[in-house]
Amino acid sequence: MRRHYRSEAAIRLAAAMAVLLASLSAVVWRRSRTMEALALSETLSREISLAEAELTELQRRIQHLESYGRVVLEARERLGMKTAGAEDIVLLPGELR
Numbered sequence: 001m002r003r004h005y006r007s008e009a010a011i012r013l014a015a016a017m018a019v020l021l022a023s024l025s026a027v028v029w030r031r032s033r034t035m036e037a038l039a040l041s042e043t044l045s046r047e048i049s050l051a052e053a054e055l056t057e058l059q060r061r062i063q064h065l066e067s068y069g070r071v072v073l074e075a076r077e078r079l080g081m082k083t084a085g086a087e088d089i090v091l092l093p094g095e096l097r
Contacts (some may be wrong), residue, residue: 064070075081 072083
């Protein structure tokens, strides 16, 4: 009878150890998955920051390219255009509606 109790105790101990090892394995696995997710999150945050910086730079460049002073300069240099002065304004006779 004592051997029977000893074998049951050994089985219970082995089962408890198996459950403990399974629990620890689950904790370690979840921890590794969490670390991977955090690393991915950090990488994505860096990529977002870089994309936002690039967007800001592109918006600044667009503002520069669309600025009145630059458009006038380019029109003058490339197309030979000029801004109208008083001598360029011609008033035509006619009726006002």
